Amino acid sequence: MLEILSKGFRDVRSHLQGMRTITEENLSDALQMIRVSLLEADVEFRVAGAFLDRVKEKALGDIVLTRVKHKEKKLRVSPGDHFIKLCHDELIRLMGPEDSSLTLRTRPVSSIMMVGLQGSGKTTTAAKLAKYLSRTGKYPMLVAADVYRPAAVQQLVKLGSDLGVPVFTDGGASPPEICGRSLEDAYRKGCNVTIFDTAGRLTIDEPLMDELRLIQEKTAPDDILLVCDAMIGQESVNIANAFNERIKLTGFILTKLDGDARGGAAISIKEATGVPIKFVGMGEGLDRLEEFRPDGLASRILGFGDVVGLVKDFEEVVDEKKAEEDALRMLQGQFDLSDFLNQIKTIKKMGPLQDVVEKLPFFSGGIPDAAKTDDYELVRMESMISSMTPAERRRPEIIDESRVRRIAQGSGRKESEVKELLGKFKDMRDLMFAMGGGKLRGRWKRMKGVRNLFGGGLDGGIGADHPMMGSGGPLGMPEVGRGKVVSRKALEKRRKKSKEAKKARKKARKR
Amino acid sequence: MSQENQEKKGFFGRIFGREKTAVVEEAPGGGVVVEMIEACGTEPGNDKMGLAEQEGASDANAKEAEQDFTRLVAGLSKTRSGFIRSLDKVFLGRRELDATIASHLEEALVRADIGVKTAYELLESVTERVKRKELADRGAVMGHLKAVIYDILSQVESPMQTADGPEPFVVMVVGVNGSGKTTTIAKIAARHKTAGHKVLLVAGDTFRAAAVDQIEVWAERLGCPVAKGKDKADPSSVVFEGLRQAMDDATHLVLVDTAGRLHTRTPLMDQLKKIRRTMEKQLPGAPHETLLVIDASTGQNAILQAKTFNEALPITGLALTKLDGASKGGVLVGISNELKIPIRYVGIGEKMDDLRDFNARDFVEALFAEKDHNR
Numbered sequence: 001m002l003e004i005l006s007k008g009f010r011d012v013r014s015h016l017q018g019m020r021t022i023t024e025e026n027l028s029d030a031l032q033m034i035r036v037s038l039l040e041a042d043v044e045f046r047v048a049g050a051f052l053d054r055v056k057e058k059a060l061g062d063i064v065l066t067r068v069k070h071k072e073k074k075l076r077v078s079p080g081d082h083f084i085k086l087c088h089d090e091l092i093r094l095m096g097p098e099d100s101s102l103t104l105r106t107r108p109v110s111s112i113m114m115v116g117l118q119g120s121g122k123t124t125t126a127a128k129l130a131k132y133l134s135r136t137g138k139y140p141m142l143v144a145a146d147v148y149r150p151a152a153v154q155q156l157v158k159l160g161s162d163l164g165v166p167v168f169t170d171g172g173a174s175p176p177e178i179c180g181r182s183l184e185d186a187y188r189k190g191c192n193v194t195i196f197d198t199a200g201r202l203t204i205d206e207p208l209m210d211e212l213r214l215i216q217e218k219t220a221p222d223d224i225l226l227v228c229d230a231m232i233g234q235e236s237v238n239i240a241n242a243f244n245e246r247i248k249l250t251g252f253i254l255t256k257l258d259g260d261a262r263g264g265a266a267i268s269i270k271e272a273t274g275v276p277i278k279f280v281g282m283g284e285g286l287d288r289l290e291e292f293r294p295d296g297l298a299s300r301i302l303g304f305g306d307v308v309g310l311v312k313d314f315e316e317v318v319d320e321k322k323a324e325e326d327a328l329r330m331l332q333g334q335f336d337l338s339d340f341l342n343q344i345k346t347i348k349k350m351g352p353l354q355d356v357v358e359k360l361p362f363f364s365g366g367i368p369d370a371a372k373t374d375d376y377e378l379v380r381m382e383s384m385i386s387s388m389t390p391a392e393r394r395r396p397e398i399i400d401e402s403r404v405r406r407i408a409q410g411s412g413r414k415e416s417e418v419k420e421l422l423g424k425f426k427d428m429r430d431l432m433f434a435m436g437g438g439k440l441r442g443r444w445k446r447m448k449g450v451r452n453l454f455g456g457g458l459d460g461g462i463g464a465d466h467p468m469m470g471s472g473g474p475l476g477m478p479e480v481g482r483g484k485v486v487s488r489k490a491l492e493k494r495r496k497k498s499k500e501a502k503k504a505r506k507k508a509r510k511r
Numbered sequence: 512m513s514q515e516n517q518e519k520k521g522f523f524g525r526i527f528g529r530e531k532t533a534v535v536e537e538a539p540g541g542g543v544v545v546e547m548i549e550a551c552g553t554e555p556g557n558d559k560m561g562l563a564e565q566e567g568a569s570d571a572n573a574k575e576a577e578q579d580f581t582r583l584v585a586g587l588s589k590t591r592s593g594f595i596r597s598l599d600k601v602f603l604g605r606r607e608l609d610a611t612i613a614s615h616l617e618e619a620l621v622r623a624d625i626g627v628k629t630a631y632e633l634l635e636s637v638t639e640r641v642k643r644k645e646l647a648d649r650g651a652v653m654g655h656l657k658a659v660i661y662d663i664l665s666q667v668e669s670p671m672q673t674a675d676g677p678e679p680f681v682v683m684v685v686g687v688n689g690s691g692k693t694t695t696i697a698k699i700a701a702r703h704k705t706a707g708h709k710v711l712l713v714a715g716d717t718f719r720a721a722a723v724d725q726i727e728v729w730a731e732r733l734g735c736p737v738a739k740g741k742d743k744a745d746p747s748s749v750v751f752e753g754l755r756q757a758m759d760d761a762t763h764l765v766l767v768d769t770a771g772r773l774h775t776r777t778p779l780m781d782q783l784k785k786i787r788r789t790m791e792k793q794l795p796g797a798p799h800e801t802l803l804v805i806d807a808s809t810g811q812n813a814i815l816q817a818k819t820f821n822e823a824l825p826i827t828g829l830a831l832t833k834l835d836g837a838s839k840g841g842v843l844v845g846i847s848n849e850l851k852i853p854i855r856y857v858g859i860g861e862k863m864d865d866l867r868d869f870n871a872r873d874f875v876e877a878l879f880a881e882k883d884h885n886r
Binding site for chain 1: 618621622623624627687688689690691718719720721722724725727728729732773774775776806808809810811812813815833835836842
């Protein structure tokens, strides 16, 4: 196992080139790709343009830890990739914050008004919302204010009876009257929220748009939710604006997101109106209304799941600070089996090892045979270490024959396997200690990238004397990275840390 | 429930208030004829759905053709304003074409929902010709775009031809939720009713609440029989019975409604296949037409919808609905460019006669019309 990993590390050095600054040039491909992707996701043209300009502005000049080229192979983690990740994060920020709260302030009966185009899913969503509210302890009432579409009232009545929620209907009245009357009826029936299911309408239909305003004047709804089909195209912004100008929206609901529509409308509408996305409709069942979470949708809109996923995988599993401390300790020769176990767990968290390895940029030309490994090996190692006492993990030297026997029994492995594990571990620790004490001086910071790649550990896998660094990137500062944008401040901090590490090592040697 | 009945009464009361109205109708052949049709109520608030179309008592044919075109343009006015107005901006105050034209054209095309792929193809053909100095000015670029888009659309212009055989002509109508299947069925039925055909509606949407009620309301308004099954019945069984009924009654046209379904739901797509097989079993050759209804405000997903439904069924015709709203018809260009499925109908309004045979020339002309005709 360790050999496998160190083989990987050895390969890395030849792939390393250095750090790059995000510039107009190295972004142009990524920009075009993202642009097309956003447009294909139905993000409105101008929203897409403005968004990209903004992210670009932010990103330019950022220094990126990256590998660039190795032989003829192009490596995956490029400034473009970082930029994609940046866009992803920005999309999340823009679509957020998560806010599925409803106002529902009026007492004793508050009201929610559902509006939207024909066929966007208002009636179904109204029923779903009623179910959602019942679950949160409210007593909702559905109000059939769509008097135009044939059988729209019957549909709501049917849905209401399925849910056990009362439905207010008034055949002869106009929608504003219906909504107004429903409030009293709700109070009589002991309901505390009414949901107005209004008719679908075109934004250019003046009389019907005016009807919405009349309903609003009459009932002063606490929440006005625009129901919008996730499949909607470039017109999303105009539609949302048209509704928002007429009756101030408090939120919107994106429906039919269980299909394969990318849902770019979400970002368009949010950008144009500033109104938060409250819920998403994820299926035909009445319980398929979910509170909106921006992260999933951001990947979907961007359509670069793989890149984003890759960068995210590493980010998620690495606890930066802990990684720094671990590295420090390891280089001081204080690496123990608990650290080892943590590393194994970290690697396991990334998913099947094969997948992880395949995602690594330096294996873009295919996985070296030696690195082809099964996850089961990690499980075996984990089980053996788990069968050790904390003291044994801290100081493996104390593990004698009898302890080996116990560990083997506890983990269901052979004694020889336990010994093999211990042997490998000791080799590795010695190697690291040598590194920490010797020739790596002034260079250890360059390992950080590799360390990060593998989730915080195993730095020592790279031989200390490998002439691994080229003359470096634009800043003349060789650096290995996992594709993280590093600010100058952070670089300073790292330099300081490496100095501290040096001092600590000196101290350790004196003793 | 008494409340519901009351409501129903009110509903039907309005529906039964009928009157004779003359309606301008474009015949499948392309010419314009005037037909008398039974129109329904003009109760305030309900006239949206009515067939009333008062203006068009029979005058000279030319005048009606002009009117019809005007209405199409009006229906497409949004498409036009999105597309052409931004194109106008491109050329504003420019004698010659320069490099920035590409980005402006791109915006105009993409914002019309034409689709990224098709927009870029069109763009390329323009910039190439501009480079070669084949297109020198605004008029030339417009003319070129118009020609290319017409070329794409004319290939798929193909009105639905119902055979005049002894057996019923069966149309299966499919689409995603909320695309306008039932309304389109009602509009097609209205058309054929006025042409003196015997039409049967089949309530194949047994899933959605009150979908059967919805088609029944339409059937009542139109005076068509409707075949329906029990609530939550297997749609195939309803369709089976419906076809039998149609054959027994010597019906000309059978319009089969199906439940809206997202094309990604494999079990539901399989259900459609089953419905299709059932038809074939009952009446070899049926369905004679499988019509996919697409909402014109749909973005790039429309192409996926067309592709997936086509793979499952296949689709023999398209109907584009809600073209009168904020939507831009551009999606039609994208679909036609990528999939050569015949386009049968465009829905340009809520009235019964607002369903037109798709006409590529009119569509392109409307798309590129220079002045406001109506608004």
